[in-house]
Amino acid sequence: MGLLTRFIFQAVPTLIGAVTILFLLLRMIPGDPAQAMLGADATAVDLARMRHELGLDQPIWVQYGLYLRDFLTGNWGNSIVSKTPALDRVLEALPDTLMLCGMAIVIIIGISLPAGVLSAVRRDSWVDYGVSVAVFLLMSMPQFWLGLLLLLVLSYWLDWFPIFGTGDAGDPLSILHHLVLPALTLAAGFLGLVTRLTRSSMLEVLGREYVRTARAKGLREGVVIVKHALRNALLPVVTVIGLTMGQLLGGAVIVEVVFARAGVGTMIWDAILQRDYPQVQAAVAVFAALFITTNFLTDLLYGLLNPRIKI
């Protein structure tokens, strides 16, 4: 139980801090929700009435107090645009986004771990240099640009992948087919980080005495590398992959927009353009909660992997 208490004590203040910053940032964006909703030719009377309905005519600290009260009591308000509960809309869109991030994690682990291990084991060889150049290239490209490039080459010219959308619901193959390019784009920026980290962590562990011990015991080289070196080298890598999960949520906004996928990212994008404050607040609060939870789970996993740390 101590574990849960600690989680709540860490998570709640962090979450409140996050939504406070969000609240302030949103209100610093120029533009008026009432104007955005009613259009350019709305009368001053209509605008004033709409602002009053939305509570925007109150002083900002009153707005904040009310917002915080509603947030803590679970009343996250309705979307200004759709008039339906903002939280429900977020939860509806969430599976698509989580699937995208999950797939990106799978790609990161599937490519970066083997590449990092190979670079470390074949240090200073052509394999090592090749991997370095490849991951630096991927790392240096902005996500929106890489996404557009992949779309142009693999979807438009070669026609291997669909250009936009999430795929036919209920058809896993179609969903997967639609998922490949966005997930690859999302993963690209993190491949370099995780590959380099795996490499340096492996190099450090490969020089350790217990790896030499393992070799002298008469173990096969593969067993030495996977069981003794990789298992110990994974500790920092697991932490970083856990933190990456949070950053992927941020990257998902851009990737979902570029690939015109349904999801929380697209929802945030649209809501910001429409000045739909409650909708943005609900979506970002859910992201913040997810981020905090994955960090906590990473800590837990770290403890499980490292017998020297008891949580």
Added chain:
Amino acid sequence: MSGGKDDMLLEVTDLSMRFALRSAPFKPKRHVHAVNGINIRLRQGETLGIVGESGCGKTTLARCILRLLEPTGGSIKLNGRDITHAKGRALREARRDMQFVFQDPYASLDPRMRAFELVREPLDALTDLPRKQADERAIALLEKVGLTAAQARQYPHQFSGGQRQRIGIARALALNPKLVLADEPVSALDVSVRAQILNLMADLRAEFGLSYIVISHDLAIIEHVCDRVAIVYLGRIVEQGAVETIFNAPKHPYTEALLAAIPDPDPQQRRRAADIQGDLPNPSAPPPGCAFHPRCPKATALCKQQAPEPRMLDGREVSCHHAV
């Protein structure tokens, strides 16, 4: 032990190990001869001590014999089989007969494995023993070295240094090896537990009929554990023979100096001045002639020009022009 060619366990002939130094481009490559023409014969059941200063090549020699390094010259025969350049399966087979105890019990155990898993691992790798029996054997070995069955389930960080070295010894014995190489087996331990570990090693030697090669800079340990001793200076053996012979009447000036440097427990006894000065020369540019001549009190013009060949003298092998 006495006798014929048959019980020869380890034959190291003219072994050398050369490391290339990182050099600037367009300059000739330079090398360090960490081990330079070493000969060792070890019979079944015998214990050999290898002594020398830091940096003299003791550890490189051990790593070559264990084939963690591939020697650049000479040959290593274990049980009559040449393992100098063995690879893959042949090398792993050789390790069935040849295990090791490393210097640092803190660094040489994988922190993510429990004690009995560490001991069991060589069994998994090199025998077909079913898991349950391998577990039992691992726990029995840990009990043999003085740990309990409950401790067998703990992780390395939960043990003290002496206990960890016991785990290392149990692991070394798992495969029933004929030869155990111990590289500074107690130098990382508190003085109070050194004797325990050395006595344990001596007991196990008698019980399992092991041969040891013990590498140490501590002459007292060698005297306590070994039958024979080889004194190494700058990658070469300068004197080799039975421990009593050499400790009672050293013939090589370097051996004399090492023995003279042992502190005497009697405060009345005036300490014999160790009559060598300076440090080990740079091994990448060893002095010509006898490598020891710049530090040797007996050095003459001959020593500067000609390296001495090993010769038999009073029951030991010594490499010195002036030993009498």
